[in-house]
Amino acid sequence: MIDVDRAKEIILNEISPLKKKERLNFFSCLNRISAQDVKAKENIPPFNNSAMDGFAVRANDLIGASRKSPKILEVIEDLPAGYVAKKSIKAGQAIRIMTGAPMPKGADAVVMVEETRSRNDTVEIYKEIKVGENVRYAGEDVKKGKVVIKKGSLLKSGHIGMLASLGASKVKVFKRPKVAILATGDELVNVDERLGPGKIRNSNAYSLYSQVVKTGAIPILLGIARDKKADLKTKIKKGLSADMLLISGGISVGKYDYVKDVLKGLGLEMKFWRVAMRPGKPLAFGIIKRTPVFGLPGNPVSSMVSFEVFVKPAIFKMLGRKTDGAKEVKAAIKEEIIKKKGLRYFLRAKTAWQNEAYVTKTTGPQGSGQLKSMAIANSLIILPEKEERMEKGRMVTVRFLD
């Protein structure tokens, strides 16, 4: 039995980011990882332009302007956004300009319309202005030639907008890993089947499916393998063509657990198969011909927690993400918790921000079968191996779930 940190280290050591790339329409790249440095082929904005609706002027002409003694300028043109001024501004002149329109030649600032009054072909201006005021300069946001999105970046809404601005209509992103999911056990029936005596429904495959979807990887459901070597072998082989294989149930000390045997027959290099944690102890990890294989516990909650603690970071690494996906904070526990020394505990909890700090409370009975407590939790309380009793009010580490 190894500890949680060592188990995670072993797993991450065996996993490399996928190198396969694909070129997609830029707006299909949301939530994907850039597989290229994106360079600006143009300045953003592409030209000096007005930040306001108002009047393009020469700042020099307005020295001394005020409510009491406004300056009067001749308005020589109207300039909407999207067009270029035909005339250039000379002393005593102005051009009526819309937000985003290119600065006319000769103008060096823009007066907001609110500080002016138009009269026929002239405008009264009530305020001095500094050179450059209300002007957005070419390249102010992004300079041509600069890398604006680094390889490995997670592409968010702002990036998609930026790709549009830059005319980057196609972008190379990393392919998403395929994660195969196999449920095992003679006790399992499909969701829409009748429950015979001694049978339960296959639920783990679907919570794992959902957890995989949430990471951004592609889940592949392989169905249920019966506790027969031939069936297990066929379905596991199928799963090995994916980038990662999750096997739910079947890896424990039990006499009827053939999975380990079958995996060994297929060339499994077993890295570990028990972790000092609760829930989730019977967790196996190994490699078959470069494909990482997780043997996840059959208990519904253990399965979900093991995914969160081990599989998600592995998928994040495959995706090329820079984080392991764990969002952790400190919170005060609202109840006393007694635990077994030597195991790291992961308790389903509700964590909330209250009075400028986090507080956390377990979601009820923590039996590893109790999916209800997992469904209503928004977080896991993580309790260290060395502790036996955590008194009410103690600060503990909390990991947020999606």
Place this chain on the structure above:
Amino acid sequence: MIDVDRAKEIILNEISPLKKKERLNFFSCLNRISAQDVKAKENIPPFNNSAMDGFAVRANDLIGASRKSPKILEVIEDLPAGYVAKKSIKAGQAIRIMTGAPMPKGADAVVMVEETRSRNDTVEIYKEIKVGENVRYAGEDVKKGKVVIKKGSLLKSGHIGMLASLGASKVKVFKRPKVAILATGDELVNVDERLGPGKIRNSNAYSLYSQVVKTGAIPILLGIARDKKADLKTKIKKGLSADMLLISGGISVGKYDYVKDVLKGLGLEMKFWRVAMRPGKPLAFGIIKRTPVFGLPGNPVSSMVSFEVFVKPAIFKMLGRKTDGAKEVKAAIKEEIIKKKGLRYFLRAKTAWQNEAYVTKTTGPQGSGQLKSMAIANSLIILPEKEERMEKGRMVTVRFLD
């Protein structure tokens, strides 16, 4: 000009949750909102079963058992998961049982395999046991007839697993709102077009598209409407068949902004059109024949911030979500910030958890054109209207972005 809170209140007052429902395969319901109370048609687990690999016994038979004087029981059957014991246990007997297998008749506890030693047809047991130990009782997780998922719940991975356990293969969820997005302006060209003089690329439609995707609603891109009444009218009309219409640009004091006129011609009931905030001041909101219409600022950052502050809560309400999507905490600012009194500021920032508290720092120049600072931000610093100077170290409200 109205303040941010009042603007949000006006918007949310005009919006009701969509009532349209659809019945989907349960595992397509991830991230959707349940439109029904889901009742358990069965117990989970459906029968009393073993929580361990070990031996099903009568606790009475083991009184006094210890390492020194083990009790010896006759093993009368092997019971894998998925099957029902053929025999029932009498005094002095045990059944070898696997995790998840139904408790045999006569047995009232399970001894872990680790506390036993098998010898031919008998087993030595080294420990006393309590009635019910290592037994999971029928209905322990979910009682038949109980509501396990309430109408209005956001369906997460744990819920999907629970729906599978319950055999709920189809679930009614609320339909996702369709959000139409229209860009406006003669200055805009499409992403893959050449930039002529005075032109910029349509980027707001795509950051809004991405922001809509993130909320779980369905974005519909209507393209670019030119600054001509006829074109605007045709495209806006198209947008009114959606559940919500976002119009990017065109609603300001400018002479060339026809959008407002066209909207009024179509029967717009304008609720407000300026908000005391920075960025995002020129924000309009109204209703045309029951369809809520947002006039969003043309500046890329103002557009994204307005979406976050006003459109996202509106979509969340339409989706039937119980929260408005704002995840806010308090953080210490790492720099002094000077602001204009009377406006609420939303500054792009990076917020991190450090030494058991949040700290936050702006992502650089906060001009409303600067999409780069938005792309790298993970949060917005929210500064109240009444403040003018926020000194370094001051606790401020921070809202996390997706």
